Amino acid sequence: MTDKADYVICSKPSYISLDCPICDEHIEIDWDKIAGAFGEGEAYYGNCGAIMCQNCGHDIELGDVEYD
Template identity: 35%
Template sequence: MINDIEICKECHYMNIKDYSCRERHCRKCDNYGGKLLPADVRIIQRPVMVRIDCPHCDYEIEMQYSDFEGLMPSEYPGDWGGEVIECPNCNKQIEIDDYDWD
């Protein structure tokens, strides 16, 4: 919806053939509908898998996040530091030190 057609006549709105181009042009001129305001988009992710490289045998441990969460004392990642899990390949204990989110 054009707010003021007189403004569009001055900026040659009618010379733009394609409707979607006209619409984009009017949005740039702030003459289309209400003024558009920018918005940030936040993408919310859900963890699915956990990968841990065993420091003893270099075996790559993969498990479902829910299984890993069950091994930890808390759902809060800040509480995981110092927790110990066992490598299924060499059966040695691994201390959880740090974590990265992909």
């Protein structure tokens, strides 16, 4: 019998989701737009800048990131 190897399933991000702290609207933004605006590496690690809420138009500063 051969030894077993643990493995990781790698996935590509498709979008980010958040709730606007001003209007409380749930927002989903395409990952390519975020990565293009802030850089792939910066978007992965958080605190990379601000985006505009698609509902109320206010700037939302992106904070810590959680990967789901």
